[in-house]
Amino acid sequence: MTSQDNSRTPRGDSASTRLAYVLTGVVLVALGLVAVLVLSAGADPVTGKPAANTKPAKLSSLVESTTHTRLDRAPRDPRPQQATEGWIVRPTKVIAIHDAPGGRTFGKVGPKQIGETWLPVIAQRDQWTQVLLPSKPNGSTGWLRSAHLKREYTPYLIRVHLSSMRLELFFEGREMNSWTIGIGKPDTPTPIGRTFILGSIVDPNQRYSPIILPLGAHSDTLDSFGGGPGTVAIHTWPTTDVLGTASSNGCIRVPREALNQLTKVPLGTLVLVDQG
């Protein structure tokens, strides 16, 4: 008998024996799968720490962070007046948003909403990235797994000063231009804090601005406005008399020349609104 002969299944095996082999294999594979599931649910694969929630996040049950939604469990922006290094990220697929690196999930975010989703990076820790979110309430942040993010850089920064009603556009840290603007009325003020350019839209239902730049912020006093969620935006206005006045419902009204420049600014660019 050759060694090749030894490796063959004996012709004399009964059907029941073969069935026993198959069943044993199935049981072993099933046990392996169970072990993997238990391990992945019980510990964070990046930090190795026990996950706060013992079940993997079900994306379908999570609310997506958009300008239309509200995620009250989102951590607040810890430094609402601080400029960033200019990094912006875009989820490569719909992913869960966590309240801390390896922490609990409270929402999800995908690569598209108004247009492409680009979010400003405000912190990095290990394999996690903290971003500003477009959903309510203002100043919402969340932690995303860096592995699922495309990363780019914006050299721009927009600063809005409410008291002086000025908007400044910075490029690589240098002020390029500034304009007198219109801001929200005292009863519908433009919200203060750190937000970002969420989109660039042509709205066929609006005639006051050729392009509107919705921000990641919402009016603090209007839950909804005109059928929308109260999204604050940068746009022009048909007349220039609104510039230098507090006359809007929260939006930032800019001269046409300013809009021409601001529409070249990448999505995700930081907008810092202060009282100054």
Next chain:
Amino acid sequence: MRPRALAGAGATALGAVTAIAALVIGTTAGHAETVPSSAYGIAAEGPVPIEPMPYVESTDGSRQENSAFTLPENPLVSLEVAKVVAEEEAASAELLNLGLVPGAELPEQLSSLDEPLQQLMSGLEPACQADNPAAAVNEAIGDVLPGQIVDQLDPEQLCASITAGETPALVSIELVKVACDATSGSVEIANVAMLGQQVQIPPLEEETPILPENPLVTITANKQTTNDDGSFTVVGLEIDLGDGTEVITLGSATCGFSEPDEPEKPTAPPPTPVTTGLPVTG
């Protein structure tokens, strides 16, 4: 065969430290940085100053050379040829036939050093005429220049030259060669003579004291320094006359570096407006 000593391992280790420091500097600077390489043959600080010469610097990484066949008139140092080269992350200096205090007499500006020198010279003459010249000469030298190097001097030969009225250079060196590159530095010194007699010098580890502390002259070989700008300097010989009164540097090579340009940030493009209805606060 020339007695040669090479400085290797110590220089390589320091070079590696320098390279790491440069990397750190580059990272935090956040932009391309070029620190030039340079070299010079001789320089002196003190009552008899000598500006670095011949001097060469490469600010753009291209190879630059300079040489000199004479030095400005001075009583301290003589040499026949000095050649220096600087290029990207490399530099070298080569000096031929150096003489230190060639007339074995110190200039007026260094009169404070004259006493130990005169003590040496005036002590030698009677020592050579003593009953046991060898012991007397060794004692006379040892009073001023202690150390193993000086122990190598042959009293009879020394007395012969003194009797003949010759005035040998305090120190003469046939070759000093200093070089550095991005990660290491080396010093090569050949044929060192003191008072006209050849002496063996120890292996040139980093900061090798060839002549230890004494009131007349200390000589340190292979001095290596990491500079504030991240560049790395190797000095062939540093000669200290009179405990810091006059410091002469022979053969200096400084290696700079070029940081690569920072990897380009993938700058996001301007957005393409999307036609959609989104009522904003107006």
